[in-house]
Amino acid sequence: MVEQSDRAPLLEWEEIPAATPAPAPPPERGSESSPANCRALGSTAPGTGWSTSPGGPAIFSSAAVSGEADSAANTETVGVGPCWDAHSPVKGESRFSGWETGSPEKELATSVPEWEEKDQIVAVFVITFDTRSGNIVEWCLPQDVDLVGVEFKSMASGSHKISSDFIYFRKGSYFGLACFANMPVESALERGARMKSVGILSPSYTLLYRYMHFLESQVRHQLESPGHYTQLEAFYEDKKGVLPIGNGAVTSLQPIHWLPSINRCMHPEMKITHPAGCMSQFIKFFGEQIIVLWKFALLRKRILIFSPPPVGIVCYRVYGCCCLANVSLPGIGVSVPEFRPFFYINVADIEVLENEVSYVACTTEKIFEEKKGLYDVYVDNQNVRTHHENLQPLLRINGADRDKYRKLSEQRQMLLYSQEVDRDCSSNEEDLFILFFMEQNNRIFQMLSEVSASQDKTLTEEHVRGMGLDPQGDRSFLIDLLEVYGIDVMLVIDNPCCP
Numbered sequence: 001m002v003e004q005s006d007r008a009p010l011l012e013w014e015e016i017p018a019a020t021p022a023p024a025p026p027p028e029r030g031s032e033s034s035p036a037n038c039r040a041l042g043s044t045a046p047g048t049g050w051s052t053s054p055g056g057p058a059i060f061s062s063a064a065v066s067g068e069a070d071s072a073a074n075t076e077t078v079g080v081g082p083c084w085d086a087h088s089p090v091k092g093e094s095r096f097s098g099w100e101t102g103s104p105e106k107e108l109a110t111s112v113p114e115w116e117e118k119d120q121i122v123a124v125f126v127i128t129f130d131t132r133s134g135n136i137v138e139w140c141l142p143q144d145v146d147l148v149g150v151e152f153k154s155m156a157s158g159s160h161k162i163s164s165d166f167i168y169f170r171k172g173s174y175f176g177l178a179c180f181a182n183m184p185v186e187s188a189l190e191r192g193a194r195m196k197s198v199g200i201l202s203p204s205y206t207l208l209y210r211y212m213h214f215l216e217s218q219v220r221h222q223l224e225s226p227g228h229y230t231q232l233e234a235f236y237e238d239k240k241g242v243l244p245i246g247n248g249a250v251t252s253l254q255p256i257h258w259l260p261s262i263n264r265c266m267h268p269e270m271k272i273t274h275p276a277g278c279m280s281q282f283i284k285f286f287g288e289q290i291i292v293l294w295k296f297a298l299l300r301k302r303i304l305i306f307s308p309p310p311v312g313i314v315c316y317r318v319y320g321c322c323c324l325a326n327v328s329l330p331g332i333g334v335s336v337p338e339f340r341p342f343f344y345i346n347v348a349d350i351e352v353l354e355n356e357v358s359y360v361a362c363t364t365e366k367i368f369e370e371k372k373g374l375y376d377v378y379v380d381n382q383n384v385r386t387h388h389e390n391l392q393p394l395l396r397i398n399g400a401d402r403d404k405y406r407k408l409s410e411q412r413q414m415l416l417y418s419q420e421v422d423r424d425c426s427s428n429e430e431d432l433f434i435l436f437f438m439e440q441n442n443r444i445f446q447m448l449s450e451v452s453a454s455q456d457k458t459l460t461e462e463h464v465r466g467m468g469l470d471p472q473g474d475r476s477f478l479i480d481l482l483e484v485y486g487i488d489v490m491l492v493i494d495n496p497c498c499p
Contacts, residue, residue: 120241121211122174122201123147124232126222127154129195138196139229141236145201147171149348154178154197157346158309158364165310166212167197168205168318168343175205175343179215183223196222198232203241279429281313282320283412285382290324290408291401292384293377294437295394295477297324299484300337300358301376301386304368314362315343317379321360326438332445335486350374390476398473408436443467448482451489459489 125140125147135151153169153176165180178199185194198219202208218232283290296303303321307314318341325339337358345353345361345368353359353374369378372387379385384395415432444467451459459478461471469478478491 120202120204120207121236121239122203122241124200124236125150125154125198126229126232127151127178127197127199128226129155129160131189131191139232141233150176150199150201152346152348153344154199155180155195156309156311156344156364159311160193160195162309164216166215166312166315167199168208168312168315169345170342171201174201174203175208176201177205177208177211177215179212179219181216181219181223194223194226196226198222278316279320279433280412282317283408283429283433285317286320286384287382288397288401288405289382289384291397291405292395293321293379294324294440296377296384296386296391297321297339297360298441299477299480300325300339301391302353302356302358302374303360303377303379304375305360305362305379306366306369307362307364307381309364311344311362311364318343318360318362320433323434324437325441326434327441327445328438329442329445329449332449333485336484390480393476394480396473398470400468400470400474404440404468408433411436440468444469444481445485448485448487448489452487457489459491 123140123142123145125145126138127135127150128138130136135155137147137151140147150169150171153171154167155178156165156167159165159180160182163182167176167178167180169176169178176199178197180195180197182193182195184192186192187194196219198215200208200211200215214235221228221231286293293303305314305317305321307317322339322341327333340356340359342349342353342356342359342361345363346365347367349361350371353361368374369380376388376391377384377386386392386395411432412429415429447463447467448459451457451463464471464474464478475491481487482489482491
């Protein structure tokens with residue numbers, strides 16, 4: 001069957017694969033994909049992420065993430081619409097362009113038109129490694145776009161040791177996604193290897209996941225047929241953004257705040273692509289250290305994650321850290337620094353980071369470890385450390401921390417059991433993880449707000465336990481929290497000199 005598309009003129013017609021058997025009727029709650037696709041490993045799929053912007057009122061109850069046995073059944077609160085890999089092309093699917101994923105995406109767009117963002121690709125580029133000049137911009141559209149530094153962000157230091165990778169990064173007010181590939185060649189001029197990256201820039205990272213497969217196919221195409229940019233030109237013409245202009249300057253899109261359903265309650269700029277099991281890997285990788293990272297994220301500290309290439313999985317760790325700091329109570333966090341994701345950074349970003357008071361980023365360059373003025377928390381493998389003496393107590397795991405991690409693990413196991421046994425694809429680990437920490441954060445700030453509004457403004461041990469914290473082990477964390485958020489309460493918990 002041949003179907004007309006709305007793409008660029010070059011790609012006006014597309015051959016659509018033969019129709020597949022109709023899936024079973026969806027659940028009443030409107031799931032748009034069959035459970036069979038829910039856990040396909042290695043898929044590239046949209047997820048939800050984080051927000052630091054104040055939003056509307058909380059739209060879920062604490063029961064959704066309370067750790068009680070019935071929380072697994074509360075899928076109306078935790079669940080989202082389609083399976084997250086519903087956007088992934090089927091292996092072997094015939095596609096000319098590779099950057100769109102067919103009817104499931106169109107169906108999803110139709111079902112949620114009121115919040116879907118439009119394509120806003122402001123640049124597309126090809127980066128190559130030249131044996132004489134190093135990383136250079138080989139080609140780009142538009143030709144006058146400022147890509148200074150992108151040649152190093154799109155091809156991470158140490159990438160010559162791996163065959164492929166993908167990288168999220170930040171360029172000024174834009175976000176980028178680049179796919180890298182390294183192909184052996186019989187060329188003395190290229191020293192036996194040809195390395196390129198193909199990437200895009202956008203005002204937000206919300207929709208970058210849509211083009212992962214296209215960028216992967218294009219970087220392979222550029223390696224095999226250098227200098228052929230026809231498909232990239234057509235892609236840019238089809239997807240280029242018309243951005244709002246104010247005072248002569250291009251500005252980013254305005255965010256959509258707190259829309260009424262679980263898969264829209266998160267800020268739209270929370271989404272980042274991830275393979276199936278990304279959040280599961282994040283939880284397993286850090287274990288109880290997630291709670292330590294949670295405290296640093298809530299305190300808006302500068303968190304830097306080091307790892308050798310590949311960079312893609314480390315970008316997911318940046319994403320995971322940002323998921324820890326969500327607060328949905330109105331007015332909370334207005335006066336604190338934005339917890340900014342920078343994703344991959346290199347030495348060219350040092351000057352920018354010197355002026356940042358709160359961020360989370362990753363790097364492959366070990367030299368950053370020596371530049372302690374650029375970060376508060378340094379993460380190397382599972383080792384989380386800080387050089388600030390006043391933050392040292394936050395590295396110690398206490399009883400309340402272990403209890404939180406146990407509850408998170410229990411809820412995750414219940415979710416996995418539901419997916420495996422009941423074939424329930426309506427909820428996923430992403431939402432469970434995000435809502436778990438959002439509920440913890442809301443619980444803390446709700447209690448602090450109530451105490452602050454009371455007559456005596458006294459925070460007692462009972463209050464602290466009610467927030468899910470340890471009165472002794474979390475005393476330092478609470479003191480810092482009150483200071484960072486400017487909350488006017490009096491902490492009367494003594495810090496004993498001995499156990």
